[in-house]
Amino acid sequence: MLTIKYIEEKDIARIHHLEKEGFPDPWSMSGIRESLRQTYTILLGAWLSDMLVGYVICYCAADEAEIARIAVAPSCRRQKTASALLKEIKRICLERQIKTILLDVRKSNLAAIRLYQTSGFTEDGVRKDFYANPAEDAILMSFSFGK
Ligand SMILES: CC(C)(COP(=O)(O)OP(=O)(O)OC[C@H]1O[C@@H](n2cnc3c(N)ncnc32)[C@H](O)[C@@H]1OP(=O)(O)O)[C@@H](O)C(=O)NCCC(=O)NCCS
Numbered sequence: 847m848l849t850i851k852y853i854e855e856k857d858i859a860r861i862h863h864l865e866k867e868g869f870p871d872p873w874s875m876s877g878i879r880e881s882l883r884q885t886y887t888i889l890l891g892a893w894l895s896d897m898l899v900g901y902v903i904c905y906c907a908a909d910e911a912e913i914a915r916i917a918v919a920p921s922c923r924r925q926k927t928a929s930a931l932l933k934e935i936k937r938i939c940l941e942r943q944i945k946t947i948l949l950d951v952r953k954s955n956l957a958a959i960r961l962y963q964t965s966g967f968t969e970d971g972v973r974k975d976f977y978a979n980p981a982e983d984a985i986l987m988s989f990s991f992g993k
Contacts, residue, residue, distance in 0.1 A: 848927060850934045853882060853889040853901060860898045861891070868917030871979045881914070888938055892918070892927045902931040904939075904947075911939050913949040916958075923957075932965045936989070945991055950984040952977055962987050 853861065858878050865872035873881075881903060882889050888911075892900040900918035904911050913935070918927045939947055950973065951958045967987040976984035 847894075848925075848930055849893045850890055850930060851893065853891045855879065855882065857891055857898055858882065861889075861901050864898070864901060864917050864919060865915070867920055869915075873915070888935060890931055890934055892931055894922065900927040900931055902928075902935055904935050906939070906942060906944060909943060909945040911935075911944045911947045913947060916961075928961050929965055932961075936965075936991075940991055947989045949987050950976060951987065953983045953985055959985060959987075965989070 858875055861878050862872070862875045865878070881887050884905075886906050888902075888904040888906065890902050890904075891898050899922040901916070902913065903915040904913050913932075916928055916931060936947070947967075949962065949967065951962065953972070967989045970986045970988050973984040973986060975981055
């Protein structure tokens with residue numbers, strides 16, 4: 847059974863491992879630690895028994911939130927783990943009176959774009975050459991509560 851809980855410092859090495867599996871430009875251990883220590887960060891993990899198989903990093907400021915990272919271990923994908931993480935992020939954001947959740951995603955990342963669409967996010971526009979390593983356009987997406 848999948849359990850969603852807040853990430854603690856002891857989980858950072860595993861998050862770093864999942865970063866390397868999921869992204870061409872993985873965050874460093876110190877970058878993840880720094881993010882975790884900020885009061886405006888929500889960092890949730892998804893556990894299958896005692897194995898951390900996915901995580902989401904979200905920043906909150908005033909009535910807006912931003913999904914900074916989400917990834918699931920390759921062997922555990924297409925089992926609704928990321929969907930469960932986004933559902934819990936939405937629940938927490940609603941509780942904190944957040945009105946809108948924003949994110950950006952690489953144009954070629956069709957799996958993530960589809961995930962966000964199935965979780966209720968809609969496309970707001972494109973930011974040209976937003977990413978480096980490799981260079982790519984970003985699709986900007988958002989979810990608004992009460993729509
Ligand atoms: C994107 C990612 C987080 C999705 O995680 P996941 O746990 O497999 O996603 P879910 O199982 O919750 O998928 C929900 C829906 O999203 C869509 N989806 C997810 N992966 C997909 C894929 N590879 N191809 C097409 N659609 C996909 C499907 O509609 C899916 O529902 P379905 O399985 O019933 O068809 C995962 O592929 C990943 O870690 N990728 C690498 C990191 C990354 O790109 N993160 C996003 C950065 S913006």
